[in-house]
Amino acid sequence: MKVLYFDCFAGISGDMTIASLLSHVDVEEFKKKVKKIALDNFDIEIGKTQKNSISAKTFKVLYEEEHHHHHRHMKDVREIIDKSDLEEEVRKMSVEMFEKLAEAEAKVHGKSPEEVHFHEVGAVDSIVDIIGTAILIDMIKPDKIVSSPLPVSSGFVDTQHGLIPVPAPATAELLKGIPVYQSDVKGEIVTPTGAAIVKTLANEFGGIPDMTINSVGYGAGTKDLEIPNVLRTYVGEEEVKKNLSH
Numbered sequence: 252m253k254v255l256y257f258d259c260f261a262g263i264s265g266d267m268t269i270a271s272l273l274s275h276v277d278v279e280e281f282k283k284k285v286k287k288i289a290l291d292n293f294d295i296e297i298g299k300t301q302k303n304s305i306s307a308k309t310f311k312v313l314y315e316e317e318h319h320h321h322h323r324h325m326k327d328v329r330e331i332i333d334k335s336d337l338e339e340e341v342r343k344m345s346v347e348m349f350e351k352l353a354e355a356e357a358k359v360h361g362k363s364p365e366e367v368h369f370h371e372v373g374a375v376d377s378i379v380d381i382i383g384t385a386i387l388i389d390m391i392k393p394d395k396i397v398s399s400p401l402p403v404s405s406g407f408v409d410t411q412h413g414l415i416p417v418p419a420p421a422t423a424e425l426l427k428g429i430p431v432y433q434s435d436v437k438g439e440i441v442t443p444t445g446a447a448i449v450k451t452l453a454n455e456f457g458g459i460p461d462m463t464i465n466s467v468g469y470g471a472g473t474k475d476l477e478i479p480n481v482l483r484t485y486v487g488e489e490e491v492k493k494n495l496s497h
Contacts, residue, residue: 252491255393256459257449258483259401262440264472265380267482268448270310271470272387273297275486284386285379289334293375295383300471303479307469310383312376322368325353331378337386344385348451352443355424377444384448391486397460398453401426401441402434422446430456436476462487 255275257263273281278297285295293314300309332345353364360367388396403426407414417439418426425446434440464487472480 252394252489254460254462254487254489255391255396256485257398259399261478261480262402263445263482264442265444266310267470267472269383270308271468271482271484273308274468275466276387276390285383287336288382289331290375302471302481305469305479305481307471307481309471312379314375325365338389341385341389345382348381348447351450352447355421358424359420380444395454396452397455398449400430400432400456403431404434404436404440406437408439419443425450461490
């Protein structure tokens, strides 16, 4: 049984997820698939960096600045996904992640999911992060996805709504039902997009399963923290425990 494990010791965001998962697939094949997203004027940049001496991949979405603050509703995002020439499973997974984000934002702002304006989340980079993650999961095709508990940090993050506490209210909403623990790191390390990815994809939470590891990926975040700001992912074969009862 193929297992994908998210080791979120430094949190999780959309770009960290894609950068980490790229180590488990053919990168050129991913580049072809991501260009099928029905958005104009965007490109992607895959690079490398070091975080506390750990070599990690980076992922960045490049776009024209005027498109960044384009406010979209859930119906606009669904339309982009529907128009994209992608596998049915990829479209379904993408919509599910966005719906979880819309539900969280709606709860926080006292609106319905369809009324919510996606601000940061509706920007080109977030749309590519979420659909790109779905593309990579479809390429890896794990039978099971497991995530570590998520670290909850402290401090404040600057948004279009002004300074808000970390975790951001939408993130806190998404963290319902997910095991968390207090981190000493200051600032946002689990983003709403990252929380939506884990909430949608993970079948279970806990330590790394008994498995034979085939590949390890490191995806870098943009910040420099006291700990390595990377998301580590493992792909391998789970050891099936035999029933020893007579």
